[in-house]
Amino acid sequence: MKFTIEKSVISKAISHATGVVEKRNTIPILANVALSANGSSLSMRATNLDIEVSLTVPAEVAVGGEITAPAQLLSDIVRKMSSDVVSFELSSDKSTLSVGAGRSKFKLQCLPTSDFPDMSAGKFTHSFQIAAADLKMLISRTQFAISTEETRYYLNGIFMHTVEDMGRDVLRAVATDGHRLARAQIAAPSGASGMPGIIIPRKTVGAFEKLLDAGVASIDVSENKIRLQSGDVVLLSKLIDGTFPDYTRVIPTKNNLIAIADSDKIRAATDRVSTISSERGRAVKMTFDENNLHLEVNNPDSGSADDDVEIDFPTDQPSIEIGFNAKYVNDILVNIQSKRARISLSDPGSPTLIQDEDGPDVLYVLMPMRV
Structure with a gap:
């Protein structure tokens, strides 16, 4: 594997990936980001077993291939590079990845992609598009009320569902910690009506907020997973398996x-x-x-x-x-x-x-x- 890529492109891509990588991992492979170079693009994937982020960015690929490298270390190295173009080359035995820019050169220990976990997306029952600004509003106006009490795990996220309100279908987000409750809603996007009520975990909510860019985002929902695509980035996450309380009573x-x-x-x-x-x-x-x-x-x-x-x-x-x-x-x-x-x-x-x-x-x- 050998390719070159613009520093600004790889920096932004790695920042999305490292956002879901845990700083402390008992499983070494989970500290890595999977890299796959092919044709004229570089694909990246990172996961913590609950959330997976994947994206594809343009790159000049001389030799295709795939490997996993330490995510945080790679992010720090690229950020400190002085050149606008960064080169990557995998050793013949696939044990080290050389990263260089200008006169700077680093060699990183790698692990094979065969050990890297792959979250199965499964079948989604509902798909819809939503303005990124609307989804950001639903998140920003409610996430502060998410409970941090782990014993009440079903409150550790935002409850998102569709409901009829004053004669119209709305997509509603609700969060509560038992002391305060936040509820925000918008007109339900086409395709969202009838979706199952889902509880989006706190960490996924934070990842959504960082990921959302201008324009329109695509959302796919099932009873146990949610997938968000914004621009070139796709985030797949497990949902909280629990029943959100009847908040309307309070x-x-x-x-x-x-x-x-x-x-x-x-x-x-x-x-x-x-x-x-x-x-x-x-x-x-x-x-x-x-x-x-x-x-x-x-x-x-x-x-x-x-x-x-x-x-x-x-x-x-x-x-x-x-x-x-x-x-x-x-x-x-x-x-x-x-x-x-x-x-x-x-x-x-x-x-x-x-x-x-x-x-x-x-x-x-x-x-x-x-x-």
Whole structure:
């Protein structure tokens, strides 16, 4: 195997591949990336047994062949090369791969591709195309609420499914950790309706976000796998084998105390007063009353803080005092896209609903705290 390739091309390709390679591997081959040169292209593949990334890029191939090389080491070497063109040559015994550019030359220990695992894609039941911007929105507006509690593994991802909402089919993404819930949706793309509800693992979600480029992405779905193609890159991933809870039961529908507020101002005020809160609880008490939101934190170990933000809260509504985790409040408010947020409350012990003022397609549920 012998080929040359532009540094910018191989750098971008390797960055996609190394994104799924675990830094610590008990199986040596999983630390490698598979390289296959043929014709006028180079194909690359990397996996951690749960996610597989593959892509093909243009290259000038003198001698075809295939091998696997250490992914992270190869990435570091290419990144530091001073020349715009990088050359690769496999030794006759296929034990080492020479990587050179200009006067720099490296020799890497290799492993044969026969040992490299291949994730079987299987049969997909639903296929559709989605604007990359729409898929990014579904991910970015919900992924912060993914649970990190491994015992509740079925919450360790984003639940994606189609459902009818207000007379239209929508593709909906939901994530929750039991303390807050995030839900975002778009009109269901052609071909998505009726797809099985799937739970996309946290790591796959992160890989999706890095992979998505401008334009349109293609998605194939089965009950246990999802495949995403964006540009020349294809990502295949296992899904979480579990049942996502009925999240609709925790979305309040009768919260009749409504506050409209500048989300940036509330976020800034919450951040200020939480400076003095304990790291463990991060509790902030909020009092909604007569077009004013009063924020207060009391920490016996360090002191107290309070702040006020002007809001739209009609005087004919009874005031309400409720406690929240400051971090959870800010995580939600940073994802409010319109200038102002609509905050719907019921009582100090019930969940609060937070939405963009401009529309219902994105909503958040926040559980209260005792303060």
